[in-house]
Amino acid sequence: MSAPPVVVIQETSKIYQQGEINVIALDRVSLTIRGGEFLSLMGPSGSGKSTLLHIVAGVDRPTSGECCVRGIDLKRLNESELADWRNQNVGFVFQAFNLIPVLTAYENVELPLLLTRLRGKARRTQVNTALELVGLADRRNHLPRQLSGGQEQRVAIARALVTDPPLMVADEPTGNLDSQSAHDVLTILQALSRSAGKTVILVTHDPKAAAFGTRTVHLEKGQLLN
Amino acid sequence: MALPLRYNLRNVIVRWRATIATILGVALVVAVYILVQSLAVGLEKSSRNTGDSRNVMIVRKGSTAESSSQITREQFQLLQYWPQIARDGRGQPIVSADVVVMVTLPRRESTAEAHVLIRGITPAGMKLRPQVSLVAGRWFVPGRREVVVSQRLAARIANFDVGAQFKTGSHTLTVVGWLDGARSAFDSEVWMDANEARSIYHRDNYSSILARVVNETAGAALASRIESDKRLPLRALPEVQYYSAQTMTAMPIRILGNFLATAMSIGAVFAAMNTLYASVGARTREIGTLRVLGYRRRSILSSFLVEGALLALVGGILGCILSLPMHGYSTGTISFESFSEVIFEFSLTPWLMAKGLIFAVAVGLVGSLLPALRAARLPPIVALNSV
Ligand SMILES: Nc1ncnc2c1ncn2[C@@H]1O[C@H](COP(=O)(O)OP(=O)(O)O)[C@@H](O)[C@H]1O
Numbered sequence: 190m191s192a193p194p195v196v197v198i199q200e201t202s203k204i205y206q207q208g209e210i211n212v213i214a215l216d217r218v219s220l221t222i223r224g225g226e227f228l229s230l231m232g233p234s235g236s237g238k239s240t241l242l243h244i245v246a247g248v249d250r251p252t253s254g255e256c257c258v259r260g261i262d263l264k265r266l267n268e269s270e271l272a273d274w275r276n277q278n279v280g281f282v283f284q285a286f287n288l289i290p291v292l293t294a295y296e297n298v299e300l301p302l303l304l305t306r307l308r309g310k311a312r313r314t315q316v317n318t319a320l321e322l323v324g325l326a327d328r329r330n331h332l333p334r335q336l337s338g339g340q341e342q343r344v345a346i347a348r349a350l351v352t353d354p355p356l357m358v359a360d361e362p363t364g365n366l367d368s369q370s371a372h373d374v375l376t377i378l379q380a381l382s383r384s385a386g387k388t389v390i391l392v393t394h395d396p397k398a399a400a401f402g403t404r405t406v407h408l409e410k411g412q413l414l415n
Numbered sequence: 416m417a418l419p420l421r422y423n424l425r426n427v428i429v430r431w432r433a434t435i436a437t438i439l440g441v442a443l444v445v446a447v448y449i450l451v452q453s454l455a456v457g458l459e460k461s462s463r464n465t466g467d468s469r470n471v472m473i474v475r476k477g478s479t480a481e482s483s484s485q486i487t488r489e490q491f492q493l494l495q496y497w498p499q500i501a502r503d504g505r506g507q508p509i510v511s512a513d514v515v516v517m518v519t520l521p522r523r524e525s526t527a528e529a530h531v532l533i534r535g536i537t538p539a540g541m542k543l544r545p546q547v548s549l550v551a552g553r554w555f556v557p558g559r560r561e562v563v564v565s566q567r568l569a570a571r572i573a574n575f576d577v578g579a580q581f582k583t584g585s586h587t588l589t590v591v592g593w594l595d596g597a598r599s600a601f602d603s604e605v606w607m608d609a610n611e612a613r614s615i616y617h618r619d620n621y622s623s624i625l626a627r628v629v630n631e632t633a634g635a636a637l638a639s640r641i642e643s644d645k646r647l648p649l650r651a652l653p654e655v656q657y658y659s660a661q662t663m664t665a666m667p668i669r670i671l672g673n674f675l676a677t678a679m680s681i682g683a684v685f686a687a688m689n690t691l692y693a694s695v696g697a698r699t700r701e702i703g704t705l706r707v708l709g710y711r712r713r714s715i716l717s718s719f720l721v722e723g724a725l726l727a728l729v730g731g732i733l734g735c736i737l738s739l740p741m742h743g744y745s746t747g748t749i750s751f752e753s754f755s756e757v758i759f760e761f762s763l764t765p766w767l768m769a770k771g772l773i774f775a776v777a778v779g780l781v782g783s784l785l786p787a788l789r790a791a792r793l794p795p796i797v798a799l800n801s802v
């Protein structure tokens with residue numbers, strides 16, 4: 190445990206107001222994740238896994254508590270700054286892939302790069318490298334509907350890693366996939382953490398998927414176990 | 416940083432039904448706008464096309480139209496030999512005292528009647544209006560009850576074919592030829608011999624005097640001499656200027672055009688708004704995904720505004736194309752100066768088209784503003800909620 194902490198969560202809570210009652214999605218969670226770690230986040234449905242992931246990825250804000258990623262307190266960023274921060278720091282992999290249906294695989298992967306200074310040949314090279322990394326260079330001109338689920342998710346991973354972000358988060362990325370595709374996707378995530386040194390957070394309720402990680406933590410009713 | 420345009424293009428293509436409906440709506444509005452405005456432009460053009468820069472028109476002070484002007488023989492005799500007026504080879508002043516009469520005649524294709532302007536004109540008057548030419552038949556012979564009518568007017572008034580006869584009052588006139596006014600105000604006139612016109616309509620006075628002046632300075636001198644002569648309650652002004660001021664008729668058309676376009680554009684704005692709201696609704700998760708990837712609210716906002724403007728621009732171009740065949744199409748209306756039938760044509764200028772396109776884009780932008788704001792306000796979390 191010599192690597193510096195990448196994610197530091199302290200006493201983080203998230204409470205949803207539902208009419209009269211308050212739903213406590215996260216209850217004073219504290220967690221530190223180090224660089225290069227592949228953390229598997231497990232727990233039953235409704236235990237707050239996604240909520241925690243969204244807060245770490247800067248997609249949602251906690252009701253109280255701290256969330257620092259690479260030394261930056263996300264509370265201090267406004268909407269635009271947070272958008273820029275997500276672009277530069279987080280690769281997000283969705284359970285439902287979330288590719289833009291009217292754009293080709295190449296164009297989908299290129300999307301986050303359009304927000305960077307990268308232009309022309311350098312940008313093309315980077316998109317192609319990302320597609321090669323997930324083994325889909327030959328499908329670059331396919332639309333999402335022309336791809337299988339597993340291929341779609343690999344395109345989504347290419348899109349998440351194309352900006353070379355230090356943090357990759359995946360919310361049940363294998364939930365909609367067959368076991369072979371799921372294995373492929375998890376292998377790619379594992380390789381990213383092992384050889385590219387990325388910090389990976391994987392939300393899953395499948396113990397076999399969780400086994401790809403270097404550490405597993407369990408959530409239950411918004412609280413971290415042990 | 417903006418989203419690529421092809422993203423918008425493909426989205427509008429995917430939603431082609433709504434896209435076509437919106438485009439057609441905008442096209443209709445733009446076509447109506449352009450067509451009505453082209454009528455006003457055509458009318459003004461016909462006025463501006465009329466006259467010779469070497470001529471001066473003299474009418475009674477306070478008369479805006481020749482038909483309401485009167486000039487006595489004494490007044491005419493007083494000024495016709497003034498040195499400011501040019502002379503021909505035989506030393507005769509090049510000047511014509513015309514009489515303009517309004518008659519009521521049946522229309523060609525309905526039982527309704529139209530007021531038609533008959534100009535009793537002298538040989539000098541015809542020489543002073545070189546843009547008028549004979550296109551069928553022959554010119555009238557002085558002393559005979561013959562007329563030459565505008566070819567364009569003949570398309571709208573009964574018994575105006577060459578060889579036909581029509582009654583006015585107790586007299587019967589024979590059409591012996593057709594004239595063409597080269598898209599000027601003369602396209603709305605019937606010409607006959609001046610003395611004959613004065614005799615059958617019992618006119619002692621003239622309506623107007625048209626004179627060739629030696630040069631521009633002489634024209635100005637003539638005007639100021641008439642102005643300062645107490646015996647002449649008249650006004651002289653360049654013929655070109657007289658006609659270009661005859662734009663009163665175009666005004667209500669312009670107002671009508673603007674009113675119609677405004678009313679219809681409200682409909683088009685709502686159509687565009689509806690299309691884009693539906694699009695935002697269908698693309699909620701997509702918008703959230705873009706936000707997760709790092710796109711700012713501003714990018715989402717401008718992307719939807721661009722999409723609305725793009726749709727409307729295509730509609731605008733289509734509207735221009737739809738209205739284009741009407742260019743040059745001859746039509747008529749009632750003059751607000753003389754209440755006579757005036758013939759002119761739809762005139763679609765590039766500037767009018769440009770205005771139509773700007774108008775279309777404005778409709779698109781207004782229509783997409785609220786949906787675009789809704790899209791921009793979506794939080795990134797919607798990328799994950801609605802699966
Ligand atoms: N937008 C929301 N409004 C109200 N309650 C919510 C909302 N999002 C999540 N929750 C609640 O928060 C709890 C945690 O949800 P979530 O983090 O999605 O759980 P998990 O991903 O572990 O299944 C659940 O009880 C869920 O119903």
Ligand SMILES: [Mg+2]
Nearest residue numbers: 238239240360
């Ligand atoms: Mg979840």
